[in-house]
Amino acid sequence: MGSTLFDKIWDAHVVKEIKDGPSVLYIDKHLIHEVTSPQAFGGIEKRGVPVFRPERTVATPDHNIPTIDQHLTIKDQLSKFQVDKLTENCERHGITLYGINHPYQGIVHVVGPQMGITQPGMTIVCGDSHTSTHGAFGSIAFGIGTSEVEMVLATQCIMQPKPKKMKITVNGDLHKSVTAKDLILYIISKISASGGTGYFVEYAGSAFTSLSMEGRMTVCNMSIEMGARGGLIAPDEKTFEYIKGREFAPKGADWDKAVAKWKQLYSDTDAKFDKELTYDASDIEPMITYGTNPGMGAKIKSHIPKLDEMPASERLSFEKSMKYMGFNAGDELQGKPIDYVFVGSCTNGRIEDLRAVAEFVKGKKKADNITAWIVPGSKMVEKMAIEEGIVATLEAAGFKMRQPGCSACLAMNDDKIPSGKYAVSTSNRNFEGRQGPGSRTLLASPLTAAAVAVTGHLVDPREVM
């Protein structure tokens, strides 16, 4: 019997198996940021052990940093302390750091791919659940807790039980104006926010292979939102083309050798998965979430489910969610007034996302009732956006450009959606209070976000194009 792509990569990284226990898994690349690493450094220092392979860890601050006036000292003392700690820890242990104002700084999951750090066949971890993003390159990438960050620093390994494998196939072509974000929101709405728990997902089929690398990253990024540890897509020519020439990509003869190896990374036709799901691309339309977990999504042109449309066991939590959102079962989605639009995050803060928004709003103005923030995923994205005239277009339309960081995706800094306000957000979580206490989040694609910014209410972007 053949092997899955996941098995091929996993098995090549197992240092040791423990009977009726986890495997010791070797980690190729470790990304760290200011929020989940300080306790890990504290831990190894307490034990008196050094960082085992400092060259395999790369650091950048993102979660907690301000997105305005980044050239000034951080005002929030606690944030400043975390960022200073990261700098100090990296200096002391010889770890590469792209600090604030460094041309490579950005959201950790935007930085890895843009630098060519993320490559097919690798194991990649980070103390952040959206590490799954890197799976777009055909790597095993997943989020870890701080104790595990400490393990990687101390030994370059973690202990992991092997997850089960799921294959999600979407065949056919996506309709025009249906994006990678709609595709993944659709899948999560089908299998629920916990339907992938215990699994690692491989995405296959023409709906995924036809996506750009950016689109594939958006899909893999949200694997965690169905409870899966991560998701991956077999690498192909598009993948190699994307990596080629980037700072840390192999060069010369090494490049050819690497590509030859990467070409072996696919699931054998007779490989066995623990679960397989198949959807049809033609059924997918622009999506929006209406509740407080990413599984509560629907086509924008449809309505919030009626109570009799759902299993009795889910009604209680559904009603709690509706109360929080200020919505009613059965409500039409289109036409709902919105207050904020947030374009950014590691899900949709890459250059392609900003291009999509700019193309849509060019020559238009945002609606008066909307506050629109655009937060590039990295310094490099910001630079390209300025050079391509995207920033000028967006500012002319009344959008506010901010500087790179996680920003309103998790609202650790000042970028908070006020209590009770509605935000259409290109990020990945619509949990209660995720974007600030009392904030109400509706997840959508950058294109939908742009359409909402212009009309001031929830709308299927195809109706205003």
Next chain:
Amino acid sequence: MAKDKFHTLVSRAVPVDVENVDTDQIIPARFLKATTREGFGDNLFRDWRYDKDNQPIPEFPLNNPKYSGKILVGGKNFGSGSSREHAAWAIYDAGFRVVVSSFFADIFKGNALNTGLLPVTVSERFLRKIFDAIEKDPKAEFETNLVDQTFTILATGEKESFEINTYKKECMINGFDDIDYLLNIKKDIEAFEVSRA
């Protein structure tokens, strides 16, 4: 770091009868600014425990003096969302040693074990019985027996066994952690690096 050893715990339990309790509810992101592991308990379930003016919401079980104990009982799909281990630290820091649900998110479960907090998965029917037992008598006690891998409602004697892999069980019983283990096999790790070079 060596953890407390865990064999058996008899305690009352605090119910949070809500499904899909995500890590942003357990510990909202804005409280993740600390650089040590301690002190997160104060902000456990912050936005459910306190209102906008930072006044405790009396109905929330953690604020209700009739509930106490070292066991936290949550609804289905507990701990989904972020990989922040701070969620497990907050629960531990608030004095809990066991968290019971019918379904845990993967990363949370791993983080809990690494924190010394035992996640106990029971069937949905049994979970309901636990909530009912607390509802009937908030002073009701429960036994978590890690050695036998059982959870017992002492008032009725009903028990259910729970799963944990042998390795993790040994770790909890002896107070060892994964990092101790990994540091001990550094030679194997180095040999692995050489073998794939």
